[in-house]
Amino acid sequence: MLNFESDYLEGAHEKILRRLIETNMEKLPGYCTDKYCESAKVKIRELCRCPEADIYFLAGGTQTNRTVIDASLRPYEGVIAAPTGHISTHEAGAIEDTGHKVLEIESNDGKIEAVSLIKYLKDFHDDVNHEHMVYPGMVYISHPTEYGTLYSKDELRRLSSVCAEYSIPLYLDGARLGYGLMSEGTDVALPDIAEYCDVFYIGGTKVGALCGEAVVFTKENTPRHFYTIIKQNGALMAKGRLVGIQFDALFSDGLYFAISRNAIEMANILKNILREKGFRFYNDSPTNQIFIVLENEKMKRLQADIGFSFWEKAGEDHTVVRLATSWATSIDDIRALADLLR
Amino acid sequence: MLNFESDYLEGAHEKILRRLIETNMEKLPGYCTDKYCESAKVKIRELCRCPEADIYFLAGGTQTNRTVIDASLRPYEGVIAAPTGHISTHEAGAIEDTGHKVLEIESNDGKIEAVSLIKYLKDFHDDVNHEHMVYPGMVYISHPTEYGTLYSKDELRRLSSVCAEYSIPLYLDGARLGYGLMSEGTDVALPDIAEYCDVFYIGGTKVGALCGEAVVFTKENTPRHFYTIIKQNGALMAKGRLVGIQFDALFSDGLYFAISRNAIEMANILKNILREKGFRFYNDSPTNQIFIVLENEKMKRLQADIGFSFWEKAGEDHTVVRLATSWATSIDDIRALADLLR
Amino acid sequence: MLNFESDYLEGAHEKILRRLIETNMEKLPGYCTDKYCESAKVKIRELCRCPEADIYFLAGGTQTNRTVIDASLRPYEGVIAAPTGHISTHEAGAIEDTGHKVLEIESNDGKIEAVSLIKYLKDFHDDVNHEHMVYPGMVYISHPTEYGTLYSKDELRRLSSVCAEYSIPLYLDGARLGYGLMSEGTDVALPDIAEYCDVFYIGGTKVGALCGEAVVFTKENTPRHFYTIIKQNGALMAKGRLVGIQFDALFSDGLYFAISRNAIEMANILKNILREKGFRFYNDSPTNQIFIVLENEKMKRLQADIGFSFWEKAGEDHTVVRLATSWATSIDDIRALADLLR
């Protein structure tokens, strides 16, 4: 059996494990106040070229989204997102559980366009009944999106400018940020994200860590007592070192970028193989998630040997499935997969 | 100025006021435990032909929706509704404030079809990731809808049967129920609603009362301690008599039906006038809300003399507006309006 | 049977009813935007000597408390209250339902003292673990309290000054404010309340109205989009006129004060009678609520003829009960009661 279901199939990159072992018996204070959390923050600030960045470490994506969004919104506000956004569909209603509506707007291949955003915001404020409606209070995007796609620098700049015009923060879910930054065609680097977003998170869980996401507030805009809000959401780790040490390792010697690049390289090779073998792509994803459309019979046959993720139905006879590479995928894995893909 | 903005422009029907005056100095227990609440419940049970109906009185529509829906759902559940449903758009996120997602499904002219509902529910349970998603736990419909349209008995029966198949309750928002029941073409009577819905409410505020909605649980299915949940939602009136007496009056001698019929008769005359004068209807509403499409210049001209509600844009140059008749609309009002409609 | 259970046994004062009748057929806009709401606001601002007061009308006490408190607090904050405070005990957890903790502090006869408040706040901020605790974000007091007692001007001033020092608003629940203002010994008038409190409400339901409470923000401190938050809490009345007209009547020609004074006068006569007859007072309440301690056997005997409220047990053999007078209590009621009290 070959496993390409996701980018979180293995444990952690060995350099991360090594650091956990080396530091294991050091006595450190809890709740993310240890020196490794501090060191990781310094490195992230530098890589973002954002000396004023305020950084927090949480354990997972859904808890990060609910904590950041709940802390940022006032009771009468909701968060704008694509209908395919992770918070819209696959977080079991975590945002609504905090009392806020997810305001879905038109999207394309996982992405929101500035022009749709302007229309939504303008229509809202023009509506004579808007005081009886949920105020848009934040914009949520993911990069890469749930469909593996990426924003260009120009697209981010435009979204950012619309948000600024309406005084609502732009929040970027970077669960797979590394894979986005290392994608071949992208012109978006970490400092761009820090520049255009008001808050974002750098995903660890899906990029080589055992767990952990780093939330970055970039505009001296951290919600008051955000630390206590993290605690209230059950997202403050007693052994904060677990995330601090991992992020410190990920951002030492370019590890985060190197292992992300591996996933992209493997994905690119795999895409070529799929193309040559005549597989039909669902979309043009430039990152480590590859979506292909399989005839259902063929899907069943392949399932016997290959692990992939069911994504969505494509009519009665076809299904969209996802193959994901990761920091841990080797060229041998790809070759073995190639042999099975027929 | 002629006012046709809504069906809640006046106070209460005079028979209601009279009963409030007659009973004013009686000393009655609070919190809806008085004899008028009891008497109103008896009458409603009889009219619903549902002797086991369990009935509660609240003050307004949004508080009724949030209280009923929150009480009925478990934390992992959301409520299915049309995107145009009142809870989806015009209740300021009251449902999400209780922690639950509104799950929007395809609708037409304000109505949900059984076939769309089946598809949604089947797709949900077929989705391999559905444990990471919000479970559909209730279906919300309004009757009349926000677009004045009505379900037929057959449509209600089919929705009810889908809900039963998936063991989720069907909830009907009857803010304007009287106008629906008295509509000319309808084959839906109160006992049908009690039969097909697990819970519904009979609107008072928009049908001649100063305030008040009567929630009816029809299947011995009242959520445990619903009374306390009403209190927690701030919806339990200290002077419950205010709603009890009003509903007792509304359901004495057919008052509720008679005054609803007046609104329908006036609306029908008005529709004929509008048709004769060549106005363009937005849809075919059989109830007291009439939606017409006006060229923007004309709309501005008419606004000088006529009060109506802005509903939505219809392209750049046109607007959908609503004219509503009510229990209080007289034939003179309609004639005066006819003179101004040119 | 003589009823002294509460101050909300009857409907409304006849002058209020009369105004409802007189204005009944006027066509007015909904949602508290009508001219009677405006007129009532003007009168309240004047009586408070607070021209900048921002005023909202809601239907009942619990919904007012939950809406004001939820709108005022940030997610990491709770509200300080006496353990006997209405929000602490008798609102079915409405405050917690909005996500906020009620932080109980020491109290005496329903009242919080400035010295206890200082201690609580100082201890909180001194606690090295306070970032893991709920931040005090508001102080809730009731006036009269749930035990009928009153703050003096000096006590209010001191509470206000502590709140100002810690930058947290002081909120006064005035469900029975009229009875407090008209109490014989008080030195607290409406302008004092407006001066010392950041927000308070003037109760209508228990002082002669059918329903309605007037929330007053006194320091240009209304939470942003409070109107939408009212809607979200299900507390925005479609027929806002119902509360607007009632408050306009209550604050015309001193009606609110006159009818409150009646309750106080009747209570004072009743207290003298009770004293003469040797009843034991639970406390020294200067307002319309009278608390007496009855031996259980005697309580049962009296219950046959007199309606009163059970308050709390006082050991195994005694019970504290409450007798309440109101705007509607007549001297004949008191005399009839006196005959039965033996």
Add this chain to the structure above:
Amino acid sequence: MLNFESDYLEGAHEKILRRLIETNMEKLPGYCTDKYCESAKVKIRELCRCPEADIYFLAGGTQTNRTVIDASLRPYEGVIAAPTGHISTHEAGAIEDTGHKVLEIESNDGKIEAVSLIKYLKDFHDDVNHEHMVYPGMVYISHPTEYGTLYSKDELRRLSSVCAEYSIPLYLDGARLGYGLMSEGTDVALPDIAEYCDVFYIGGTKVGALCGEAVVFTKENTPRHFYTIIKQNGALMAKGRLVGIQFDALFSDGLYFAISRNAIEMANILKNILREKGFRFYNDSPTNQIFIVLENEKMKRLQADIGFSFWEKAGEDHTVVRLATSWATSIDDIRALADLLR
């Protein structure tokens, strides 16, 4: 500097780390569906002698408490706890954030007695106003408590029996359960806890793991779709292996019990030293947390060399501090501490 602040100063026990390394490159499914989670569940069921136990793994204590409690309560219910309970004070209002009140009852040294519980429950149901109050829907205890104390088997049995009588579940927070089970005087073993509690959790974070708590439902009473509720609370780990492998290691070859015993042995030696040196104990804690009362001047002197936790003020001149041993404390640590304690 010697560190005795807490029992979570180091990383993980080396056997846990070793298993993480050995399994690191295995490709495992996510979200706690891997074989190590399964294996750990089998072991826990056996040790609890509870074959029907339903087990879930979460990352930390506060998220476990909020998720279990929210899933177990209906909207009108709150959870009974000691005022010193972790959920009452040091979880930043996480329970209230889920909409439920923490109902504090009398406690002693961190413990609730059955007699207080009966009184509370009886008084609640006897109160004629209880429909306006928060229903007690669960009892929360911690074992060891926040003051290091333990329930006896008999005490647990009595609490359990009161809970059964009132049909409310008994929930035990076992953040430090190992230390309780290995305490010298205790007669409570894991199967007793499984027998007397409806749900409890076995703490990993404070007993040798990097993170992780194992929730055990013992009576075929798991709330419906609890898995989805975990996800909604942001507490479902994508790499569930991280907790599964750790618990599998903790419950292999008695590791959990062995390392807990070490903490107890070290604590006992330390207590003897403290006693000999004349330190004043705040209470008689039989577990790994030792509470002593220090004169403030002395506290400041000791702080220069020894890390301990500030617990609470004891009057103006004294402070209660906590020293904690753990799975990682060595006899050398204790000796070094003894030298500094003078």
